[in-house]
Amino acid sequence: MNTVRPFHPSHHQSRPLRPAAPDHAAAFRLHALALGCVIALGTLAIAPPAHAQQNGGTEARAVLAFDQPAQPLGEAINALARHARVQIVFAASATEGFTAPALRGSYTPRQALDRLLAGSGLVATHAGGSFIIQTRPHAPEATLKAVTVSAQHDRSGTTEGTGSYTQRGPSGTATGLALSLRETPQSVSVMTRQRMDDFKLETLTDVLEQAPGVTVSRQNDMTTFNVRGATVNLQTDGARRTSAGWGWNTHIVHTLDDLAEIDRVEVLKGSSGLINGDGAYGATVNLIRKRPTREFQASVTAGAGSWDNYRLDTDVGGPLNADASLRGRLVAAHKESKTFNGKETDSSMLYGTLEYDLGPDTLASAGLTWRQREQRGAGGTTPIQGFDGNGNAVPRMARDYNIGAPWAGYEQDSLNAFARLEHRFANGWTGKLQITHDGIETPKMHIGSLRYALPAVTGQFGLYKDIESRDQSLIVDLQGPFQLFGREHKLLLGAGASRSRTTLLRGGPPDAALPPGVEYAQGGSVIPQPDDALSTYSNDKFSSKRRYLYAASQLSLADPVKLIVGTRVSNYEQKDVTDIGWYNYDLNEKGVVTPYAGLVVDVARDISVYASYASIYQVQSAKDANERTLDPEEGLTYEVGAKGEFFDKRLNASASYFWMRTDNTAEEIGLNDRGDSIYRAVMGTIRRGYELELSGELARGWQAQGSYVQNSSDLDSSSATPKHQFKLGSTWQFTGGALRGLTVGAATRWQSAISVQRGNARLGQDAYWLLDLMARYQIDERLSISANLNNALDKKYFAGVTNFNAQGLFYTWGAPRSFTASLRYDF
Numbered sequence: 010m011n012t013v014r015p016f017h018p019s020h021h022q023s024r025p026l027r028p029a030a031p032d033h034a035a036a037f038r039l040h041a042l043a044l045g046c047v048i049a050l051g052t053l054a055i056a057p058p059a060h061a062q063q064n065g066g067t068e069a070r071a072v073l074a075f076d077q078p079a080q081p082l083g084e085a086i087n088a089l090a091r092h093a094r095v096q097i098v099f100a101a102s103a104t105e106g107f108t109a110p111a112l113r114g115s116y117t118p119r120q121a122l123d124r125l126l127a128g129s130g131l132v133a134t135h136a137g138g139s140f141i142i143q144t145r146p147h148a149p150e151a152t153l154k155a156v157t158v159s160a161q162h163d164r165s166g167t168t169e170g171t172g173s174y175t176q177r178g179p180s181g182t183a184t185g186l187a188l189s190l191r192e193t194p195q196s197v198s199v200m201t202r203q204r205m206d207d208f209k210l211e212t213l214t215d216v217l218e219q220a221p222g223v224t225v226s227r228q229n230d231m232t233t234f235n236v237r238g239a240t241v242n243l244q245t246d247g248a249r250r251t252s253a254g255w256g257w258n259t260h261i262v263h264t265l266d267d268l269a270e271i272d273r274v275e276v277l278k279g280s281s282g283l284i285n286g287d288g289a290y291g292a293t294v295n296l297i298r299k300r301p302t303r304e305f306q307a308s309v310t311a312g313a314g315s316w317d318n319y320r321l322d323t324d325v326g327g328p329l330n331a332d333a334s335l336r337g338r339l340v341a342a343h344k345e346s347k348t349f350n351g352k353e354t355d356s357s358m359l360y361g362t363l364e365y366d367l368g369p370d371t372l373a374s375a376g377l378t379w380r381q382r383e384q385r386g387a388g389g390t391t392p393i394q395g396f397d398g399n400g401n402a403v404p405r406m407a408r409d410y411n412i413g414a415p416w417a418g419y420e421q422d423s424l425n426a427f428a429r430l431e432h433r434f435a436n437g438w439t440g441k442l443q444i445t446h447d448g449i450e451t452p453k454m455h456i457g458s459l460r461y462a463l464p465a466v467t468g469q470f471g472l473y474k475d476i477e478s479r480d481q482s483l484i485v486d487l488q489g490p491f492q493l494f495g496r497e498h499k500l501l502l503g504a505g506a507s508r509s510r511t512t513l514l515r516g517g518p519p520d521a522a523l524p525p526g527v528e529y530a531q532g533g534s535v536i537p538q539p540d541d542a543l544s545t546y547s548n549d550k551f552s553s554k555r556r557y558l559y560a561a562s563q564l565s566l567a568d569p570v571k572l573i574v575g576t577r578v579s580n581y582e583q584k585d586v587t588d589i590g591w592y593n594y595d596l597n598e599k600g601v602v603t604p605y606a607g608l609v610v611d612v613a614r615d616i617s618v619y620a621s622y623a624s625i626y627q628v629q630s631a632k633d634a635n636e637r638t639l640d641p642e643e644g645l646t647y648e649v650g651a652k653g654e655f656f657d658k659r660l661n662a663s664a665s666y667f668w669m670r671t672d673n674t675a676e677e678i679g680l681n682d683r684g685d686s687i688y689r690a691v692m693g694t695i696r697r698g699y700e701l702e703l704s705g706e707l708a709r710g711w712q713a714q715g716s717y718v719q720n721s722s723d724l725d726s727s728s729a730t731p732k733h734q735f736k737l738g739s740t741w742q743f744t745g746g747a748l749r750g751l752t753v754g755a756a757t758r759w760q761s762a763i764s765v766q767r768g769n770a771r772l773g774q775d776a777y778w779l780l781d782l783m784a785r786y787q788i789d790e791r792l793s794i795s796a797n798l799n800n801a802l803d804k805k806y807f808a809g810v811t812n813f814n815a816q817g818l819f820y821t822w823g824a825p826r827s828f829t830a831s832l833r834y835d836f
Contacts, residue, residue, distance in 0.1 A: 072116065073093055074114070077109075081109070083105070097141075111177075112124055113170075115172065123304055127304045167300070176273060182197060184283060184563075185488070185575075191615075196663060198716070202271075205274075207754055211320070213264055217234050219738055219758065222236055222278055222716060222718045224760070228392055231261075232264040235291055237292070238720055242294065246429075247484065265356070269322050269358060269360070272300070274294060275295045276292050276294050283575045286557050287581055300338065303328060307323070308833055309323045309836075312830060317345070320343070321344075323339075334365065335365050339360070341359045349409055350408065353385045359377075371432045373430050378424070385418040387417045389456050391469060394461055394817055398767070400770035408822045412458045416457060419451050419455070423447070423449040425445070426445070429442065429443045436489065438489025439487070443482075449479075451476035454474075457471075459533055460816075466523060484503065485505065486501060499563040505559075506556045506557070509552065512549065512551075516544045518541075547589075549585075553583045561575030561605070569612070570608070573621075575605040578601070581598045581601065582598075583595075606622045616652070618649075618650070622646070625643060625669070626643055629675055631688040634681070639673055646667060648668075649666050650666065661702075670696075673692070674690065680814055693723075694722070695723050696720060698719045701716060711742075713737065718734045728764050728766070729765050729810055730763065733761040735759040736759075740752055753782075758779045765810045767812060773810065774810060779804055779823075780801045794830070795833070798828050799828075802826075803825055807822065809821045
């Protein structure tokens with residue numbers, strides 16, 4: 010029997026502050042209360058095991074900061090006892106063969122010990138000031154051992170609960186291989202759960218606005234993401250998500266999604282021919298979902314803020330049977346909000362997932378994410394006119410100006426379903442089968458806005474009906490180690506297929522007109538709603554299919570030298586059918602090869618240098634003046650850099666230089682007689698730049714994520730994207746004295762000037778800074794209160810400028826200062 014007595018002084022550190030639901034939550038509307046009932050039922054459905062509810066004794070009140078690596082269970086218990094100055098009694102034989110997971114974050118000794126013992130079949134009881142560890146009755150020891158190992162492998166990249174601004178576990182976003190950030194020969198930025206929680210980054214747009222190297226541009230209600238001068242791909246758990254159809258339809262699909270169910274957002278910079286084949290080459294944004302936990306955890310957060318913003322969310326997870334072989338998680342959120350210019354949005358999301366250990370080495374999981382969103386007062390994709398097509402200036406409108414009609418907007422429902430089967434073979438190889446289905450329905454979308462002020466005030470009317478989008482994918486991969494020339498290497502083999510389809514009825518009233526005497530400065534509130542019964546419709550269909558094979562390998566050429574090579578072979582089909590001849594496409598590309606190569610050399614224990622090559626291939630639908638579709642855009646990306654892991658991987662730093670060349674790059678040069686865009690194919694387009702980034706813990710209690718990016722492009726249109734960008738987000742947690750329990754932080758963003766030009770008319774935004782502030786106070790072990798101030802200096806700026814050629818130059822205002830307060834309660 011081992012008795013561990015502490016001998017080191019503890020270093021007290023408060024837990025991350027966690028707000029709880031305030032009494033005024035009853036002010037939410039009736040459907041918010043209904044969501045609360047669903048949340049309550051979910052909490053009852055996933056009840057904590059009895060031992061997880063026991064908090065008896067003063068030991069449950071001392072919250073300490075832990076930073077223990079994964080290690081044998083006996084050693085982990087000893088380290089906990091020394092750090093927390095508690096006595097733990099256990100039999101050494103009971104812990105043999107078990108590996109404890111890493112323990113990082115702020116916990117009471119009780120909570121920390123429960124995390125170490127989760128899934129081991131052991132349980133701790135508190136008696137006489139000591140913890141006694143015993144075997145839980147009827148716990149099947151052999152099976153539980155294997156399940157614990159599997160869980161560590163599957164969830165080693167998880168960021169929630171770490172309190173960190175960096176990812177310590179592996180990522181497969183760049184190559185499909187499970188590699189650390191330092192082992193990956195491309196730039197990868199990670200927005201962790203802690204980073205999102207601290208600064209209340211609730212939607213995908215919120216997250217990417219503060220993500221290193223990402224430019225978020227707004228064109229009224231449409232939001233686009235740009236990295237290295239090009240657009241981005243979107244994935245969820247590695248499965249590609251696409252959107253097709255007309256501009257506004259495609260950009261309201263994912264940009265406003267609430268990310269309450271997301272553990273982290275990984276941003277792979279540059280082309281991704283190996284993991285995507287065709288597609289955007291600025292970056293790939295991969296959203297990684299939260300997974301069920303082996304121990305019970307639950308929280309409720311409620312907040313209120315500027316412009317009548319209210320939000321309620323809850324997160325419940327834990328085991329659903331005695332040995333934790335079945336686990337579940339339920340996440341729900343509801344938000345009612347208005348914008349600074351009078352638009353209203355209601356949104357709800359519900360995420361549920363289950364994991365089940367089919368055996369010691371086999372894990373099955375499945376889940377659903379349901380979303381519903383309604384927006385009113387929408388303005389579409391036309392921003393505010395600054396100059397007309399002849400260069401005549403339009404007086405600047407105020408920040409609260411909205412060209413959208415109060416009745417304009419849409420309702421949208423989406424359902425994402427996934428299933429995954431993972432198996433670990435005896436030789437260290439693992440296999441995965443993943444199936445996803447994403448369905449989005451927008452029954453009716455009303456368009457009503459003031460389009461142009463000059464040469465005459467013009468209105469835009471439209472009605473889209475029965476918009477349905479479907480994304481489906483199947484991915485199978487197998488990866489593991491192999492021996493060659495006396496060294497161990499890694500190999501990945503995979504195959505997959507995906508398809509997307511969007512159908513819609515597009516139309517509008519034939520004789521819609523503005524009332525006499527309408528002035529542009531009056532805004533969209535003066536626009537009358539036309540009779541839907543007078544509308545006529547076209548029947549539009551957009552579809553694409555992909556089938557592919559891929560392979561990648563990490564070859565150990567020497568202890569400090571790793572070569573990564575891979576290739577992907579893809580077949581691609583696209584067919585779009587509308588009543589507008591300009592937008593009909595029938596493209597078919599087979600046997601497209603997109604190779605990849607990277608070299609990583611360890612020059613010190615924690616520092617590597619690297620070089621990589623990635624190919625670019627993007628089928629496009631842009632047409633020239635003769636209505637001929639441009640050939641696919643092709644090119645390559647070179648990147649060289651250095652990466653470091655410091656303080657036991659708690660801090661990551663990187664520096665990189667990239668150079669990209671593309672042929673057949675589409676650049677808009679004007680409009681045809683029907684008002685459709687005309688493009689030219691630009692050959693030998695060059696984009697280049699460099700990036701500096703650090704993320705993680707600079708000192709105990711001090712988290713930071715900072716980046717500086719410079720990029721340039723040969724394209725004339727690149728002036729609408731900033732050439733220089735700096736972002737820094739940081740928090741400091743007080744661990745002692747009168748301020749113990751307080752965390753304060755700031756996030757600042759700076760970008761260089763942007764502009765668009767037509768003739769002598771120029772519309773621009775000078776370089777500017779934005780500053781966000783946050784504070785959080787841990788009232789007690791479970792309850793915390795937070796406050797966030799966005800755009801604290803109330804900077805007036807354009808969040809996007811647009812050149813519509815013959816129609817002129819347009820701008821979209823950025824949001825003014827706003828404030829949010831929230832409470833969180835942890836069960």
